[in-house]
Amino acid sequence: MTLRKILVAQGGGPTAVINQSLVGLALAARQQTPPIQVLGARFGVRGIIEEDLVDLSKESQDDLERVALTPSSALGSTRDKPDLAYCQNIFKVLQAHQIDSFFYIGGNDSSDTVRIVRQEAQASNYPLRCIHIPKTIDNDLVGNDHTPGFASAARFVAQAFGGASLDNAALPGVYLGVVMGRHAGFLTAAAALAQNHPDDGPHLIYLPERTFDMAQFLADVQAVYARLGRCVVAVSEGIHDGSGMAIASQLAKEVERDAHGNVQLSGNGALADVLSEAIKSQLKIKRVRADTFGYLQRSFLGCVSDVDQREARMAGEKALQFALTGAVEGSVAIRRTGDYAVDYALLPIEEVAGKTRVMDDVFINEQGNHVTPAFVSYLRPLLGANLAQAHRLALHRIEKASDA
Amino acid sequence: MTLRKILVAQGGGPTAVINQSLVGLALAARQQTPPIQVLGARFGVRGIIEEDLVDLSKESQDDLERVALTPSSALGSTRDKPDLAYCQNIFKVLQAHQIDSFFYIGGNDSSDTVRIVRQEAQASNYPLRCIHIPKTIDNDLVGNDHTPGFASAARFVAQAFGGASLDNAALPGVYLGVVMGRHAGFLTAAAALAQNHPDDGPHLIYLPERTFDMAQFLADVQAVYARLGRCVVAVSEGIHDGSGMAIASQLAKEVERDAHGNVQLSGNGALADVLSEAIKSQLKIKRVRADTFGYLQRSFLGCVSDVDQREARMAGEKALQFALTGAVEGSVAIRRTGDYAVDYALLPIEEVAGKTRVMDDVFINEQGNHVTPAFVSYLRPLLGANLAQAHRLALHRIEKASDA
Numbered sequence: 140m141t142l143r144k145i146l147v148a149q150g151g152g153p154t155a156v157i158n159q160s161l162v163g164l165a166l167a168a169r170q171q172t173p174p175i176q177v178l179g180a181r182f183g184v185r186g187i188i189e190e191d192l193v194d195l196s197k198e199s200q201d202d203l204e205r206v207a208l209t210p211s212s213a214l215g216s217t218r219d220k221p222d223l224a225y226c227q228n229i230f231k232v233l234q235a236h237q238i239d240s241f242f243y244i245g246g247n248d249s250s251d252t253v254r255i256v257r258q259e260a261q262a263s264n265y266p267l268r269c270i271h272i273p274k275t276i277d278n279d280l281v282g283n284d285h286t287p288g289f290a291s292a293a294r295f296v297a298q299a300f301g302g303a304s305l306d307n308a309a310l311p312g313v314y315l316g317v318v319m320g321r322h323a324g325f326l327t328a329a330a331a332l333a334q335n336h337p338d339d340g341p342h343l344i345y346l347p348e349r350t351f352d353m354a355q356f357l358a359d360v361q362a363v364y365a366r367l368g369r370c371v372v373a374v375s376e377g378i379h380d381g382s383g384m385a386i387a388s389q390l391a392k393e394v395e396r397d398a399h400g401n402v403q404l405s406g407n408g409a410l411a412d413v414l415s416e417a418i419k420s421q422l423k424i425k426r427v428r429a430d431t432f433g434y435l436q437r438s439f440l441g442c443v444s445d446v447d448q449r450e451a452r453m454a455g456e457k458a459l460q461f462a463l464t465g466a467v468e469g470s471v472a473i474r475r476t477g478d479y480a481v482d483y484a485l486l487p488i489e490e491v492a493g494k495t496r497v498m499d500d501v502f503i504n505e506q507g508n509h510v511t512p513a514f515v516s517y518l519r520p521l522l523g524a525n526l527a528q529a530h531r532l533a534l535h536r537i538e539k540a541s542d543a
Numbered sequence: 544m545t546l547r548k549i550l551v552a553q554g555g556g557p558t559a560v561i562n563q564s565l566v567g568l569a570l571a572a573r574q575q576t577p578p579i580q581v582l583g584a585r586f587g588v589r590g591i592i593e594e595d596l597v598d599l600s601k602e603s604q605d606d607l608e609r610v611a612l613t614p615s616s617a618l619g620s621t622r623d624k625p626d627l628a629y630c631q632n633i634f635k636v637l638q639a640h641q642i643d644s645f646f647y648i649g650g651n652d653s654s655d656t657v658r659i660v661r662q663e664a665q666a667s668n669y670p671l672r673c674i675h676i677p678k679t680i681d682n683d684l685v686g687n688d689h690t691p692g693f694a695s696a697a698r699f700v701a702q703a704f705g706g707a708s709l710d711n712a713a714l715p716g717v718y719l720g721v722v723m724g725r726h727a728g729f730l731t732a733a734a735a736l737a738q739n740h741p742d743d744g745p746h747l748i749y750l751p752e753r754t755f756d757m758a759q760f761l762a763d764v765q766a767v768y769a770r771l772g773r774c775v776v777a778v779s780e781g782i783h784d785g786s787g788m789a790i791a792s793q794l795a796k797e798v799e800r801d802a803h804g805n806v807q808l809s810g811n812g813a814l815a816d817v818l819s820e821a822i823k824s825q826l827k828i829k830r831v832r833a834d835t836f837g838y839l840q841r842s843f844l845g846c847v848s849d850v851d852q853r854e855a856r857m858a859g860e861k862a863l864q865f866a867l868t869g870a871v872e873g874s875v876a877i878r879r880t881g882d883y884a885v886d887y888a889l890l891p892i893e894e895v896a897g898k899t900r901v902m903d904d905v906f907i908n909e910q911g912n913h914v915t916p917a918f919v920s921y922l923r924p925l926l927g928a929n930l931a932q933a934h935r936l937a938l939h940r941i942e943k944a945s946d947a
Contacts, residue, residue: 205932209932209935210706211712212713310557310620333844434718533601537598
């Protein structure tokens with residue numbers, strides 16, 4: 140199958156390695172004989188309908204390699220969800236530029252966009268290859284062992300809780316960290332990787348896979364605090380009550396939704412503040428501190444997993460290879476084949492599009508307030524090399540000498 | 544002068560390198576002939592009065608070297624401010640253990656503790672050497688070019704804004720990051736080091752050295768947003784109105800103070816949320832996101848400046864050397880002697896104790912909403928090696944081809 144001119148865009152929330160996939164695709168296209176021209180759309184599919192396009196074939200190799208190491212989406216992103224009219228506009232532009240293949244790097248909303256664009260292309264008899272390249276810090280794409288972007292964000296969360304637990308040990312109290320994750324708790328669960336010693340934090344982890352019960356939460360915190368004199372808690376922004384309503388959105392004065400109908404949970408500290416207020420007032424613990432990790436966890440400069448970098452790069456390269464060997468549609472997926480080894484498959488787009496994977500039960504403890512060793516084994520190889528390690532003193536006690 | 548048995552403690556907020564000073568002191572003491580015994584007090588001066596002491600001379604060299612690389616205070620910390628009775632208890636314990644030198648690693652509150660303990664020792668005719676070893680992410684100790692702990696926290700802030708600016712460029716809107724700093728804006732100002740290109744964030748920086756005016760703030764944000772279609776803002780938690788009252792504490796339902804009378808500003812997201820609400824409601828900008836960096840900035844694992852590590856280690860070593868060469872009291876200070884070189888002085892404790900340094904006027908721009916190039920030059924050499932760099936595509940535009 141011959142590809143002449145392809146177009147790539149980046150959708151949804153940026154990650155630390157989404158540019159690796161972009162560059163993997165662009166360099167693999169450059170490598171072909173003759174080279175395949177690669178156009179990029181600025182700000183996701185919006186850049187297609189607005190014809191805001193750039194020629195990635197003209198980028199220098201050095202720029203591309205440096206951009207691959209830069210977090211966030213170098214082409215810009217969008218949260219637009221194309222409807223029929225939007226897709227017809229996409230076709231007009233792609234046709235006018237004689238694009239034969241559309242690659243969209245994104246999460247489950249973006250994969251759904253790919254599915255719709257492919258459907259519209261078929262309905263219009265337009266021969267457009269449509270390939271979705273996975274990306275999401277939430278790790279919530281079905282059919283994938285894990286997704287590019289997750290491991291680097293998980294590394295940030297683990298390193299953040301590692302430090303926060305040390306800080307909390309030095310100045311004891313209760314520390315809460317609120318982590319991104321609307322429906323899937325993978326990223327919050329990554330906090331568990333901060334635990335080396337049994338008394339290291341996080342001591343409690345609350346995930347959107349389980350119903351959040353305020354009374355049980357307070358009882359859990361009190362039990363840890365009574366035992367250790369301190370308590371470190373990881374909380375997903377997506378925790379919800381029995382009716383499925385997010386605790387965070389119950390608190391928001393005005394609920395903000397994106398084009399996909401998702402309620403905006405990040406970008407404010409309301410959930411952290413309410414939980415911390417409940418601990419102060421009901422448990423009478425004075426020193427309670429709460430942080431909302433917010434946007435730091437997905438684009439902090441210099442916190443990246445080399446495993447994640449490599450896999451994101453390969454996901455971009457593989458997308459082109461699948462198209463070159465005859466695929467006309469699909470979603471690139473990462474599958475674990477060893478400890479630790481992966482391969483890349485192309486799944487039918489319908490199997491991935493718009494679906495949400497959540498944590499398996501085997502990853503969550505019985506009480507629903509922490510993870511299992513199986514989750515730690517699952518995540519550890521993804522975090523990459525040179526993870527900073529905490530260390531403690533042996534602390535040889537001195538006998539009391541005074542009568543003070 | 545002969546030292547036989549010294550005691551060290553760590554006070555105030557932890558930093559990424561406070562253990563370097565501890566280990567620098569402990570290893571320098573071990574190196575003497577005969578070795579000086581080093582006791583450590585758990586949880587700052589509280590560990591002295593509670594006689595919660597450990598023998599650091601028994602720690603393995605390897606443990607000490609690994610702990611030096613670990614953020615937060617390995618001995619534990621406290622925010623206690625000793626009064627006369629408290630100090631008399633300190634003496635009882637130090638005397639019972641035949642301690643001849645007391646080293647306290649901490650910020651300006653801790654240096655004031657050192658001053659009081661020394662005064663009480665003199666009043667009691669107890670021959671106790673009292674040396675303060677500097678530490679504070681706030682960089683607010685007088686007599687110092689900068690303080691151990693600041694550079695690593697500044698590195699975190701710069702890398703956080705570097706990533707946040709890229710994220711904001713991909714999904715445009717307004718992004719606010721609230722940074723620690725009660726009276727001194729150094730750490731917030733460090734955000735400026737994220738700017739490589741002129742349109743990189745942070746576009747605006749608000750410091751506690753200037754009066755915060757909400758109307759001017761909103762006008763500033765609107766001007767940047769009108770120009771770039773986006774805006775990244777760094778805000779110090781310590782910003783205050785004309786009366787000197789912190790904006791954050793005006794918002795808090797209940798003001799929490801520590802033993803030094805400091806209002807608790809961190810550990811909640813109220814300031815970020817109020818500023819972001821004002822932008823949404825008054826400027827009608829829809830996408831506004833606000834993060835409070837909180838505790839991540841002072842103890843995140845794996846974000847540390849090698850310059851900071853080295854200087855913190857030297858500050859601990861130098862403290863012992865000053866005592867060995869006859870000093871009976873003082874505060875170790877870092878002075879800049881070249882570009883880039885430093886030396887270490889011992890200042891009279893009264894010159895440092897309880898005083899707060901703020902940013903020089905030459906470091907703040909005329910409008911009071913950003914820093915000057917002088918500040919960037921001041922900070923750059925402190926951030927250390929291997930700082931992650933952002934890079935962008937050249938973005939060669941494609942001519943419009945459709946009539947879409």
